[in-house]
Amino acid sequence: MMKAIGIKGGKGPAEALFFDEIPIPVLKPEDALVKVKAFGLNRMDIMQRNGEYKVPPQAPETLGVEFSGTVIRIASDSTDFKIGDEVFGLAYGGAYAEYIAVSTKMLIHKPEDMSWEKAAGIPETWITANQAMYLIGEFAPGKSILWHAGASSVAIAGTQLSLAEGASKVFSTVGSDEKVKFCVDELGVTAAFNYKKQDWAQEILKATDGKGVDVIIDLVGASHFQGNITAAAKDARIVHLGQVSGTILPEKVDIGPMLWKRIRFEGSTLRSRDVEYQRKLRDLVVEHAMPKFRDGTFKVIIDKVFSWKDITAAHKMMESNITQGKLICLVD
Structure with a gap:
């Protein structure tokens, strides 16, 4: 079992968010299990929490589509990723949790000098x-x-x-x-x-x-x-x-x-697309953005970092529309 942020009653205001205990996700072929270090907030999270977002069928109930963390298990042989790799990536859902199962096609290697917070702010945006x-x-x-x-x-x-x-x-x-x-x-x-x-x-x-x-x-x-x-x-x-x-x-x-x-x-939407389409987009980020993150040309602008224990406050801040950059939660 693992800790994850759930929604009391399935939908509701920011106050409905709470810590739940749910099973660690089971891996599908080509999946990796990642121990989450940080996750990014997105407006779709608020819409989903309110019951206003059409969640794709392959998505888990747990909120969150972008994260950073460490690979702790691989479902099958992978030439690109191995256990212990520091990564960040995009998922159909499930990032508001201690562990997330995600296709290796949607993972990117985290540069050593990049923080977990900044890495978690890249994928969706x-x-x-x-x-x-x-x-x-x-x-x-x-x-x-x-x-x-x-x-x-x-x-x-x-x-x-x-x-x-x-x-x-x-x-x-x-x-x-x-x-x-x-x-x-x-x-x-x-x-x-x-x-x-x-x-x-x-x-x-x-x-x-x-x-x-x-x-x-x-x-x-x-x-x-x-x-x-x-x-x-x-x-x-x-x-x-x-x-x-x-x-x-x-x-x-x-x-x-x-x-x-x-x-x-x-x-257009992104979350409803199949994994092959999303993989092409991941490759665009690797090609166009990652070299410039490494040399400092591109920056991840973070407005505020929260502990995931303060997820209600984080959601309220996003709802206020006053932010200038990403809101990130640390899984501490």
Whole structure:
């Protein structure tokens, strides 16, 4: 048996989280059993806790999709990983626990000088950013890009990727002046806009001499839909990843420009994808991001580290929408 964080009644507020005793997971072929050192929090955890997230059938009930830790068992022979390896990775669920079973196709070797906390903050955010930019957004050097929710962990990862991979301009939208300063001063974006005070779509048109942006990554949803169409360049790609502002569009939304601008709008999820698709994304992170983590170019920006004993406080902080970076829990 092992300790894991459960939800009283199966769903509820942050106060419903509690320490449970559940069986150590059984390994499937190509799985590894990892003793968890740290895990990252994601908005999907809150949605799942509230009963608002469609969990894939292969996922365990326990929350958490990203983690770092040490391999203590391998189900079958592996040429890439062995017992004792320090790793981090992405799972369908189960990271809020002492042990997690995960496909070796979704593990990455942790650099020796990288902390457990930083390693646990990479998988979901950096894999999602790579997926949005490359596989869906068709980003290439010289293109401009806009990241909504610019102080979120996914956008922080994506901004760093965009700048390093040769974006002509990188923009972000955020909900406070403090976050504008963070995106400009800390991340180095071309410009950031406070959507509560500015018509960010018009500002982006001004900043691009009326052309608009080539790739838009939207983690916000309905409230930004019209602005996305306005700010998009011809042949732009709009990648829809989140909908914290809701799913119902405001009245009088004008979709006309989608036609004459030839805009492609595509929604995507990551957790519901099969392991082979996720493995391709892991390989993108290994190729595009890991060398730059090793040389210090890329940074994992952590807002706060909690003990997993304080998981309720961690969830409440994420719900507050005041974070600038990852929230990490140590399994201590």
